[in-house]
Amino acid sequence: MSSRPHVFNIPSGYSFLEQLATKLLSDPSLSGLFDAKTRLQDYTILLPTRRAVRNLQNLLLQKSGTDALLMPEIRPLGDVNPEEMIFAEAEAGLTGLTGLLPAEVTPHAPSLLPAMSGIERDISLMTLVQAWLETSGRAGGLASTSKLTAELTALLDSLQIEEVDISKLASLVPDEFSHNWQQTLEFLQILTTAWPLHKQEIGRCDPSERRGLLLDRLTTLWNNHPPSGPVLAAGSTGSIPATSRLLQCIAQLEKGAVVLSGLDTQLPPEGWAQLKNEHAHPQSGLFHLCEAMDLQRSDIQTFPGLQMKSSTDIQCARATFVNQALWPTSLTGRWIELLTNDKPSQNLFENMQIYEASDTRSEAGVIALALREALETPEKTAMLITPDRQLARRVTILLRKWGVEINDTAGQPLSRTSVGVFAGLVLQAVATDFSPANLLALLKHPFCRVGQNAKSHRQLVSRLELYALRGFRPKGDSVKGNNSYAHNTNGLDHIMARLKHAESEKKHIQQQSQQNTNDETLIGEVITFADKLRQIFKPLTDVPYEATLNNVGQALLEVMESLSRDDANISILWDSPDQEVSEHLEAFMSVMVEFIKAEDFTAPQSEWSVLLDYWLYQTSIRPRVNAHPRLSIMGLLEARLVDADLVILGSLNEGTWPALPETGAWLSRPMRESLDMVAPERRIGQSAHDFVQAFSAPEVLLTRAEKISGTPQLPSRWLSRLKALHAGLYEDICPWPDAERLSTLWTTVDTPPPPKAEKRPEPKPPADVRPDRLSVTQIATLQIDPYAIYAKHILKLKPLDPLEADVTAAIRGSFIHKVLEKFTLKYPDDLPDNVASAVRETALELADETAEGQAVLLYWWPRFSAVADWIADFEIERRPKITRIFTEITGSMTVDIANKPFTLTAKADRIELTDSGHVNILDYKTGEPPSKTDIEKMRAPQMPLEAAIAIAGGFEGISKNARIKELAHIQVHGGYPAGKIRIEENPDQLAETALSGVKKLLEYYADENTAYIPELHPDRVNFRDYAHLARVQEWMSEEDS
Known part of the structure; x- marks a missing residue:
């Protein structure tokens, strides 16, 4: 062991790995620290991260000037190979773990067992x-x-x-x-x-527990049997106790040395002493490491052979500036002394820019521009360092838009890969009982084939969507409780039922598919396809609702494989030639192995996809993209000891960088102190050290967003300190380095060209293709939105029903119409004893026939019950004067338009023949009926035109020239009162005026020079089914709207 610890420092402002590589190549003895015969390949070098390991290897090879080099053993500090340890211990005469770990080091450490995943x-x-x-x-x-x-x-x-x-x-x-x-x-x-x-x-045992034990085992081994070759531990702050003990051991070795990164030797002694409790300071980690190693700061020497730069060097000047700015609070009063002691360089902020964006989008834009601009300089490298994943994704997308792929070292969660998404969609489809939206998302996934080739599969899925997945979907209970529509044992059964219903009604199929082909053949193919789907999903649908992950995992893999088989019975997932898919599948299977091992863990069906996504999200995958070799995005840990010509520090806001100190969910600060745990601010100190090191790069861009999602953000404490020191001392010497040029450039790039004024579509089809038949309701559409008539009747386009449609006003109104129609047909002459009860019973009978009816009554039953009471009073009052009732009766009349017959059609909700021989025409409304003004001014011509058709004898059973007594709107909305009648005045006059106006309207549109203009009266358009086709938003101005 050495009498004096070998601990060195490479200050901020120097490229750490480059200095290390240069010295190791030129002088492996480190200026006589080790034997003069020491060779590069004799070294064992320990670095904080795998990326630092790769970078040092590349630097050594690059600086050696050769194609081949005998490399030292370079590995991450936390990676200890237990197999190698066994041989080393045997060589040292030490066997087994017992006795190797001193009791005072790990008093409660278990045996060295395999770690759990x-x-x-x-x-x-x-x-x-x-x-x-x-x-x-x-x-x-x-x-x-x-x-x-x-x-x-x-x-x-x-x-x-x-x-x-x-x-x-x-x-x-x-x-x-x-x-x-x-x-x-x-x-x-x-x-x-x-x-x-x-x-x-x-x-x-736990992974972190085992890693600590291995490090302590290595420490004990080297204390008892030092390695024969030199050991160099570089760039670590020793924040983990086991790592700190290993560093202490290495520093004491005869052939060992520890190299620190960015120790501030210029911090006043009183400031250094305060770091014991200043955990958020960038030097705090190094202070505690020195304390653990029983070292004074003065004991630490500059790394041997380091070529010291001039104090006027930009990087060194900037490193000094940032270290001074981040002095402990008690020393900031001494900033004024810096003006007399150290004259700041006028080029302090050269090659440095600071951009405070208005929002995250602008911040990402400027960063992307800076990265793209760096590529214009040959061999220039650039990297973005940020803990903000949203910012990283935005920058990646912007660069991709400009044809540049960038390497994001954080990768992407396995749950967001094609394999992870496919697995999640399978479980979501089952969990939602095969809801149309989830089922379609799965069926349209690239890995889904269901035994078909790609083209046939797409066609079958499209037909299935048209025939069975669009429109209303039942949800929940009905007003009567469980029933066949709201409680299918399997959503696929409901889909099959809709397909069978569609098969029996070819007219319905033709209307939905808009095809003139053999619908019966088409629907048969879709039924076969749906039945195959039902069989494929059986392994999952047969699993009990509460099941073990073992059962779920095995069934999931079986279903995924079956879904992915094509017409050649080859799984395009398992047998994919795409290397990236294979890598994702391998990672996915490693997760599924653990999933299947969980034989005792049960979960309800609704949570299966939640659990899988939870574990897939924790597995990071590096995407295979042809990333540009000179650009990268890194997190704080990955960026340690990594150099670039341009370093961008993004998201410098409080709460992001640095993150807020958190004590965790379980322990308060006093509790952590009593357990001798480190303060939560220690992480801020580590982030601060990362910030200082990155700030000292050759070229730096600092960015932040003043608002994120509309919420104002506080600037990072470090940025605020830099501003404070600059404003107080250096403002007159060197201006604040705002990134004005990049900001202006982004504004130019981001500002779209002035919108080009588009013309309103004015289709003018030939006269012979213009419609010669319209319903009275479509006459109103022709008045306010002629383009809708053009699209529907000339282009033959019909809007698709939405997926998983809820109960709309139209569905509710249609159901009420059917109830009143059925009630009238059941009781055409004499009313039952209890009319209100009979109306309710009629509604319940209809609800048993349709899922829509059940949904209407489920949410509208109290109002409908009130409507039933009102209808009872209404019927009891009117029936004595009525001789006959026609319900939902169709009629038509022919008029001469441009010397050609034109047919007007109508479907009246109710027509009554009175005992006086007059005719009443009634129209049911569950919403607000048109106003009297709209009817009188022919803006709502439906009822007057029905009267005109009745007068012309166009309704069967109604004699020609019949006298119209009442033209009435019956509003039934269930409010208070539950219904009301509004009778229009002068019905015969209204009918005559409406017919005259309609003839003029039809004459106008019979002219082939007349255009079908979209939304003539936008304020009166209720249904905009064709607005996207007419590109309304492109040409409609605020004045038009």
């Missing part, structure tokens, strides 16, 4: 949490259980990493201290009692 541990802990919640009567959904498990896992990791005896939790607070804490303590018995027993039972 993350998912295996999650499932085990979730099982214990679920059992505790059920026992305590607090059982909830698995979403809340998984959240509790995640928080419990975080606490467990913290306790194990900081080597806190978990059993101390039981005696942390006196019994009388807090009732709430006692309840928490009962829950934490999962960690103090149940978890150790579980690990002992299965013979496993």
